[in-house]
Amino acid sequence: MRIALLTTCLADAMHPRVPEAVQTLLRRLGHDVVVPPGQTCCGQMHLNTGYARQAVPVVRHHVETFESASYDVAVVPSGSCVGSIRHQHGSALRRLGHEGLADRADAVAGRTFELSELLVDVLGLDDVGAWFPHRVTYHPTCHSLRMIRVGDKPTTLLRAVDDLELVELPGQDQCCGFGGTFALKNSGTSTAMLEDKVAAVSSTRSVVCTAGDSSCLMQIGGGLSRAGDPTRTVHLAEILASTRERPWSP
Incomplete structure (x- = not known):
């Protein structure tokens, strides 16, 4: 499976070992992992603080970056970012009259998964061959x-x-x-x-x-x-x- 990785802006800036670990894990499991260039914030922080209009160009950029047909699903090592993509993007865009963009955002959200969701629900795994003696x-x-x-x-x-x-x-x-x-x-x-x-x-x-x-x-x-x-x-x-x-x- 070809999987696009949204690194998240926080992990990219402050916890780079997290997206690196996602790539290591999924490649070990036999999947092709791509990191779409140009990705930025998903817009969660704007939407959570009430700046919906200011979030529109950020969300549009996220949709344009992750709506490519060149991958099967997207994975995100963050429940909060997935929550925003899945439950805020489309509804906020519709409230502001961006119906077409909202439909595209919903399509992206439909194939975006948090890491444990991807592993268990999409890939059907509960044991990924890890070892952690702690x-x-x-x-x-x-x-x-x-x-x-x-x-x-x-x-x-x-x-x-x-x-x-x-x-x-x-x-x-x-x-x-x-x-x-x-x-x-x-x-x-x-x-x-x-x-x-x-x-x-x-x-x-x-x-x-x-x-x-x-x-x-x-x-x-x-x-x-x-x-x-x-x-x-x-x-x-x-x-x-x-x-x-x-x-x-x-």
């Missing part, structure tokens, strides 16, 4: 949990990883407090939510906290670091890309 806890991010509803797909994949010890995270359905600009506009509330999440992660005595969104891992990782907790934050893609031959390293 104690791990999983944080289900808000958008993946409530918006695109990936359910237990990430934990199904994690349980199949050789030598990985998966520990349930207390209060796992609670937000980490990031929420994009929420963390800036409501810093006090965000900090309190993060403190609760850090305490929950610490209570698991895990070596690694994983999730499907780099943004949430950035938030949680910052809180753990400031608390002096040695737990590392590692994206799901990095764990699934790790093998005995090419093991994950901090």
Whole structure:
């Protein structure tokens, strides 16, 4: 299968190991991975903060970049970006009178998948041949949990990883407090939510906290670091890309 990778602007700028891990994993599974040149932000941050008109050229560029017939599906290592592509693009464009572009956006959204969705639902896998000999806890991010509803797909994949010890995270359905600009506009509330999440992660005595969104891992990782907790934050893609031959390293 030929798969287009949306790296996400956050991962591209701050967590480049994540899209690299997605490529490593999918190529190991025998798929052709392409990274469409010229891709930028999907427009989520504009839409989430109420700048729908300003988001139109950003969304148009995303559609033009990913509507190519030269690939079968697109994969995104971010539940929040998939949520925006799937649930915000078409509806926002229609509200602003861009019907034709909205139809094209819906077509792109229809073949865009979050990583665990792609692996389990599209490729029919639960064991990707990974090896990760560490104690791990999983944080289900808000958008993946409530918006695109990936359910237990990430934990199904994690349980199949050789030598990985998966520990349930207390209060796992609670937000980490990031929420994009929420963390800036409501810093006090965000900090309190993060403190609760850090305490929950610490209570698991895990070596690694994983999730499907780099943004949430950035938030949680910052809180753990400031608390002096040695737990590392590692994206799901990095764990699934790790093998005995090419093991994950901090």
